[in-house]
Amino acid sequence: MTAPVLEVDGLSKQFTVNSGLVSRLFGNTQEVTAVRDVSFEVGRGETLALVGESGAGKSTVGNIITRVHEPSSGTVRYRGEDLHSLTGEELMEYRQSVQMVFQDPYSSLDPRYKVGSTVAEPLKIHTELSKDERQERVAELLETVNLDPAFANRFPHELSGGQLQRVSIATALSVDPDFIILDEPVSALDVSVQAQILNLLMRLQRERDLSYLFISHDLSVVKHLSDRVAVMYLGEIVERGETAGLFEAPVHPYTEGLLASVPQANPDDHRRGQRLTGEVPSPIDPPSGCPFHPRCDYATDECTEMNPALEDVFAGRDAACHNWEEVGGEAGARPDAVTVAEESPESED
Amino acid sequence: MTTQTQKTTERNESQLRQFAANFIENKLAVVGLFLIVCVALVTVFASQIAPYSPTAQNYNAVLEGPSMAHPFGTDDLGRDIFSRVLFGYQTVMTITTSGVVVAFILGTVTGLTAGYRGGRIDQLLMRSVDVLMAFPSLILALALIAALGPSKWGVALVLGIAYTPIFARVARSEAVSLREEQFIKSLEVRGASQPRIMFRHILPNAVGPLIVTVTLQFAFGILTTATLSFLGVGVQPPDPSLGRMLTDGKDYLDTAWWFSVFPGIAIMIPVIGFNTIGDGLRDTFDPKQVNR
Numbered sequence: 001m002t003a004p005v006l007e008v009d010g011l012s013k014q015f016t017v018n019s020g021l022v023s024r025l026f027g028n029t030q031e032v033t034a035v036r037d038v039s040f041e042v043g044r045g046e047t048l049a050l051v052g053e054s055g056a057g058k059s060t061v062g063n064i065i066t067r068v069h070e071p072s073s074g075t076v077r078y079r080g081e082d083l084h085s086l087t088g089e090e091l092m093e094y095r096q097s098v099q100m101v102f103q104d105p106y107s108s109l110d111p112r113y114k115v116g117s118t119v120a121e122p123l124k125i126h127t128e129l130s131k132d133e134r135q136e137r138v139a140e141l142l143e144t145v146n147l148d149p150a151f152a153n154r155f156p157h158e159l160s161g162g163q164l165q166r167v168s169i170a171t172a173l174s175v176d177p178d179f180i181i182l183d184e185p186v187s188a189l190d191v192s193v194q195a196q197i198l199n200l201l202m203r204l205q206r207e208r209d210l211s212y213l214f215i216s217h218d219l220s221v222v223k224h225l226s227d228r229v230a231v232m233y234l235g236e237i238v239e240r241g242e243t244a245g246l247f248e249a250p251v252h253p254y255t256e257g258l259l260a261s262v263p264q265a266n267p268d269d270h271r272r273g274q275r276l277t278g279e280v281p282s283p284i285d286p287p288s289g290c291p292f293h294p295r296c297d298y299a300t301d302e303c304t305e306m307n308p309a310l311e312d313v314f315a316g317r318d319a320a321c322h323n324w325e326e327v328g329g330e331a332g333a334r335p336d337a338v339t340v341a342e343e344s345p346e347s348e349d
Numbered sequence: 350m351t352t353q354t355q356k357t358t359e360r361n362e363s364q365l366r367q368f369a370a371n372f373i374e375n376k377l378a379v380v381g382l383f384l385i386v387c388v389a390l391v392t393v394f395a396s397q398i399a400p401y402s403p404t405a406q407n408y409n410a411v412l413e414g415p416s417m418a419h420p421f422g423t424d425d426l427g428r429d430i431f432s433r434v435l436f437g438y439q440t441v442m443t444i445t446t447s448g449v450v451v452a453f454i455l456g457t458v459t460g461l462t463a464g465y466r467g468g469r470i471d472q473l474l475m476r477s478v479d480v481l482m483a484f485p486s487l488i489l490a491l492a493l494i495a496a497l498g499p500s501k502w503g504v505a506l507v508l509g510i511a512y513t514p515i516f517a518r519v520a521r522s523e524a525v526s527l528r529e530e531q532f533i534k535s536l537e538v539r540g541a542s543q544p545r546i547m548f549r550h551i552l553p554n555a556v557g558p559l560i561v562t563v564t565l566q567f568a569f570g571i572l573t574t575a576t577l578s579f580l581g582v583g584v585q586p587p588d589p590s591l592g593r594m595l596t597d598g599k600d601y602l603d604t605a606w607w608f609s610v611f612p613g614i615a616i617m618i619p620v621i622g623f624n625t626i627g628d629g630l631r632d633t634f635d636p637k638q639v640n641r
Contacts, residue, residue, distance in 0.1 A: 066538045095540030108531040112553045122539045168535075175539075 004041035005179055005211045006065070011038045011074035013060055017284065032283050034060040036235040037074070039310075042179070045205065047212040049226035049243070051219065051258070053280055057235040058215045062183050065213065066100055067091075078179070096126045099172035103184035105164035109156040115142075115167050116152030122175045141170040145200060162193035169200065179211045187218055198225055219262050223247055231255045234283060234291040237310055241317035251313055251324040253296045290322070298323045371633045378629020384622030392438040399432035403589045412605045422607035424597065430607065434615045437591040440584055441616075444501060445570035448508025449563060455509065456516020457559065461547045463517070464524025475521065478514045486511040490573060491582065499582045504574055511573070512566050519562050523555030557634035561627050568623035575616045591616050 013035040022028075035057040042048045050058045063069045065076055067083065076083040078094060086094050099122075102108040109118050119141055120134045129137065139149035145166040156164060165185060172180055182201070186194040202225060204210060216222050222229060223243060230240045231254065239252035250256045257276035278295040281287050287294050293303040302322050310320040321327065373379055391398060400418075407427035415422045421430035463474040481489070490507045497503040524547070527533055536546050577583030578592025586593070591612045598609025 068534065068537065092540050095538070100535060100538045102531045102535055104531055108535050110532045110536075110550050110554070113550075121536070121541070125540050125542075125545075171535075171539075 004043050005079060006042040006213070007075075007077040007080075008041070008061070008065070009039050009075050009077070011061065011064060011076065012036050012072050013057075013064060013069060014072045030284055033235050033286070034283065035064070035071075038232070038235075038237055039074075040230050040237065040240065042211050042213055044178075044211055045209045046228070047205065047214055047226040049214040049216060049222040049229045050232060051216060051222055051229055052232035053217060055234075055280055055283065056232040058217075058232055059183060060235075061232075062100070062181050062213065062215050065181060066098065092126065096122070096175045097177050098179045098181065099175070099177040100181040100183065101165070101168050101172050101185045104188050105161050105168055106156075106188075108168050109164060109171075111156055113156075114152065115154050115156065115159070118156075119152070119167065119171045119174055122171060126175045137174065138170075141174055142167075144173065144204070145170045146196075160193075161189050162196060165189060165193075165197055166200070169197075169204070173204065173208075176208075177210070179213070181213045181215070183215045184217070185214075186221060187216065194221065201225065219247075219258060231258070234281065234286060236291065236320065237318075238292065238321070239317070239319045240310070245317065251317060251319045251327050252321045253298050253323075253327050254292050256327055257295075290320075298326050368633060372629055375629040375632060377625045378632075381622040381625030381629065384618050385626060388438060388442075388619045388622065391435055392442050395435040395439050399429075399435045401429035401432045403428065403433045403436040404587050405429070412601065412608065414605070415607055421611040422605065424594070424608055425601065425605075430594070430611055433589040433594060434591065434612055436589040437594065437612065437615065438619075440501065440588055440590055441571055441574050442619075444505045444574050444584070445508065445567055447502070447505035448512065448570050448574075449566050451506065451509025452512035452516050452566065453559070453563060456513040456518075457520045457552070459513065460517035460520025460522075461524045461551055461555075464521035465528050465543070465547050465551060467525075467528070471521075475517070478517045481510070482514040482518075486569070487573060487576060490577060491580070494577065494582045499577075499585055501584050501588060504577055504583050507577075508570050508573060512570070515566060516559070516562060519558050520555060523558060524551050527551045527554055557630075561631045561634060564623050564627035564630060568620045568627065571616065571620050571623070 012033065014031045014033050017030045017032055038057070038061060040048060040050075050061060052058050060069065064071050065083070070084065078098065081090070083094065109115070113121075116135065116138045119138045123129055123134050123137060135152070138152050142149045142151055147163060147166050147170070151159070151163070151167070156167075159167065165188075168185075185201070186197050189197060198221065201212070205212060212225075214222065214226055226243050228241065229243050229246050230237045231246075231252065232238065233254050239246065239250065239255045246255065247259065250259055254276075260275045276295060281291065281294065287304075289305045290296070290299070290303040290307050293299040296303065298321075300323060306322070308320045308322045310318050313319045313324050405428060407423070409427065410419065410423050411427045412425055413419055413423045413427075419429050419431065421434060424430055424433070459474050459478065463471040463478075484492070489511045490504075493507045493510060494503055497506070528551070533546060533550060536550060541550075574583060575590075575592035575595070578590040579596050581593070581596065583592060584590035594612035595609050595616075598605070598612065601608050
């Protein structure tokens with residue numbers, strides 16, 4: 001891997017609930033841990049996917065990286081600089097260099113601004129281009145995302161979801177960022193449109209050497225786009241590794257369960273492993289030991305007592321599970337499985 | 350490109366036309382609009398329309414009833430009530446407009462800041478607004494005038510201060526809900542400054558409810574101005590004032606009804622007009638009724 005652009009190290013975030021005056025007076029406040037000890041790196045031109053169910057803390061990580069939230073502990077370094085020490089001009093540079101594309105295209109554009117003005121807004125904030133130069137740039141950007149430049153004079157309510165998401169991407173690209181956080185960028189779109197947007201994102205990454213942090217719950221999308229995957233459960237990363245290998249042979253029971261629940265095009269193509277059952281526990285009152293043990297088929301007494309750390313289980317794969325060797329049924333086949341995955345990554349779908 | 354631009358312009362126009370069509374469906378609001386247009390014309394062209402000077406006294410025609418020469422009759426000093434009503438409109442409209450503009454600016458800035466910034470700033474600003482709101486606006490106005498001394502611009506300033514809380518609350522509630530919108534968050538992430546977000550993005554999206562508030566406050570403003578004059582603490586003579594004419598006329602109510610009835614009707618017309626327009630606009634802006 002090339003030198004990391006973004007390094008997240010030991011990131012934790014607690015939110016206080018019941019923070020009203022009365023609760024505070026009686027000491028009746030509770031802490032919710034949204035993110036616990038999360039670490040990952042994203043290299044130049046690389047895509048890291050953060051995967052997990054709702055409430056797993058994926059978006060909180062995104063919000064900390066964009067400085068919407070302050071972390072409770074841990075650091076985020078961008079090009080080696082601690083993000084939360086940035087101020088003034090350095091912060092503005094960061095705001096230019098790191099852009100974000102949001103989930104809901106219908107609410108991520110100002111309804112009273114024409115598309116052209118929305119795309120030009122970051123240019124107004126970060127550059128000193130004249131009005132004509134900005135217009136020219138907007139037209140180029142719209143062409144880059146395969147939209148007719150005439151769309152610049154339309155209002156958001158006149159566009160479809162896919163078109164709006166292209167506009168959001170064009171807006172993000174307007175100031176030549178190096179890093180884009182994609183927070184579920186396609187989950188609000190139709191499947192056919194999803195494919196177009198994903199291909200656009202992949203093309204842009206190749207052309208501009210962009211790094212992506214791809215936040216998603218849709219595993220088939222993740223498989224298509226990302227180089228590496230980090231699976232989150234209840235605020236923790238439970239498994240991390242190369243996309244192909246992880247999809248072929250998960251070593252954490254949660255990843256296995258997630259993969260088993262992906263709908264298959266071929267009804268005979270049964271995945272091994274148990275589907276997930278039960279509910280995600282409340283983060284206010286998390287289970288003892290491993291947070292996943294109440295839903296885990298492999299759980300032992302050890303799991304109820306001790307939360308496993310994220311460890312290097314074999315080359316290029318980290319997992320947080322006491323019984324990872326049991327996962328997947330056929331024991332001992334692990335290194336082979338990785339080789340198989342590398343040979344035929346397109347065997348699924 | 351040009352055809353595209355034309356198309357878009359057409360589309361904008363059609364949106365506006367749709368809005369106008371929805372508004373026109375509300376017959377009462379259209380009547381209100383008509384009343385306001387009449388009052389506005391009469392106010393602007395008062396000096397052209399008025400047959401007499403509003404201060405010209407004629408002791409040969411004291412307390413004369415309505416006639417061709419004096420359509421609304423004359424008062425106890427022989428002044429033409431019709432002319433005085435027209436100039437009274439000028440006074441009351443100047444005061445109300447200035448007051449509402451002041452309240453709009455103060456209230457919107459306060460409300461947007463409180464709603465967008467949240468936290469302690471919100472608490473501080475809105476609790477001050479609550480303190481202002483706790484006084485009935487008329488009592489507050491009386492107290493302020495007692496401090497400032499009665500004058501035309503004093504009344505305007507007092508209206509501005511008394512109506513600030515209403516605009517602040519409307520602006521805050523809009524800002525609080527818009528703050529959570531994704532397009533505002535994306536602007537923050539892109540490094541847009543707070544004034545840019547507040548005044549270029551939140552304000553344009555909050556303009557509907559604010560316009561409704563402006564029209565409704567106009568109605569209240571006219572009433573309050575007239576009330577203050579009626580109580581003798583508003584506009585001072587010789588400036589013609591509708592409220593003062595009511596006071597002066599009430600002593601002659603059994604012998605010269607026209608002395609107070611016509612100024613009273615004159616106050617009523619714009620108040621009803623602004624109220625019905627406000628209601629109509631509120632219905633038209635209500636997104637739930639867009640597809641009526």
